[in-house]
Amino acid sequence: MVSLEAFPDLAASLSRFATYLDGPAHRPVGAAVSGGGDSVALLLLLWLWGQRPLEVFTVDHGINPLGAHWAQGVEALGRELGVPVSVLRWEGEKPQTGLQAAARRARHHLILDAARAKDIRVLCLGHNADDVAEAAAMRTEGSTVGSPKPWSPAPFWPKGEGVFYLRPLLGIGRARLREWLSALGVAYVDDPANTHPAYLRARVRQQGVKPVLAEHQRDANPVAPEPIAVTGRTEGAYFQQPDLPSAALLSALIVCAGGGDKLPRQAEIDRILAGAAAGRKRFTLCGARIAAHEGGWLICREPGDLTRNGAKPQRIGDIWDGRYRLPPYALEAEIVPAGGYLNVLLPEDRLRLKVLPPAVRAAMPAVKTGQTVRLLAAGDLQDVTYNRLRAALGLIRCESEAVHPVFSCGQPVA
Secondary structure, X not given: OOOOOOOHHHHHXXXXXXXXXXXXXXXXXXXXXXXXXXXXXXXXXXXXXXXXXXEEEEEEOOOOOOHXXXXXXXXXXXXXXXXXXXXXXXXXXXXXXXXXXXXXXXXXXXXXXXXXXXXXXXXXXXXXXXXXXXXXXXXXXXXXXXXXXXXXXXXXXXXXXXOEEEOOEOOOOHHHHHHHHHHHOOOOEOOHHHHOOOOHHHHHHHOOOOOOOXXXXXXXXXXXXXXXXXXXXXXXXOEEEOOOOXXXXXXXXXXXXXXXXXXXXXXXXXXXXHHHHOOOOEEEEOOEEEEEEOOEEEEEEOHHHHOHHHXXXXXXXXXXXXXXXXXXXXXXXXXXXXXXXXXXXXXXXXXXXXXXXXXXXXXXXXXXXXXXXXXXXXXXXXXXXXXXXXXXXXXXXXHHHHOOOXXXXXXXXX
């Protein structure tokens, strides 16, 4: 029988679920379960909480010969608990270098796609206090790995668009979770990659880094409380600021306006701030343009990057260039940046663009049909950058706050 009677610290963790999982009672919650002790303990705790339907996702990476067996173990546990389990497989040839990073990306992509197909907006992960300590130790060795947070937007934009990760076990140590599983007689696996000396995390783990066991409360806003300026924004994925913002906010603005998924490095942000202080007026970074504009600063997509060297803006699902959600009728159409066709647009389309800064006009999406190019209707085109920025700044703090109005060309719509 699954019980927490002798583990009051684990029992206390159940209250954290309700803190973040406050969405509709019928909507399922996802859990990523590898079969390891951390994620198995997470699944059992979610099952004990019992307030929402659960969907479990496990990935067979096709790397370890035991991977299929581990997935079968997760399926068996799911059957015992009455919880559906989806086994996802990373198919295809595996890279010879950077295998761990590629496997991580593949794992997240597979789970995010599967979760979205089931209308899941929150995925629970089994990171614990040891993971926080190990990440800190890795950073002292030169790694750029971030610290796991209790609540954060899913990575790998735009695959993770609209999905949040919940890590409710960050205040509990790995050994404590395994002690509970052993008391229950619940089996779990130990991936040998976790002790392989070729990997920095494994080397740090072998050093016996001690976790700091502390109650993890809801994250405070990780960025200084500055306003999110959208002044003058009538349509188009761009941001205007009266002054160049702090490094943390500028980094978030750049990655959102640029549509990519990799945050700029701190040294690059520092160079922009130093250059602006020295009087420079324009910079480009991570696909974004940062430029002095009408007494303030404009952060928008760099239009020159859209088609440089024959490139085409990426389309993933219904999101074009990481900035706009296309309407259904445009999903099969050829979408081009308006910049190459400004002279052939109809007068009403040129009039729409006239209110936008020139760089923003050139980066707007347009439908090309033969020799005809038209802007998408203003009410049909959803700008996803503003809500992405809110999530990146920690302004979406729980599931219910993630259900917010989308912005169609900068204007809230129902």
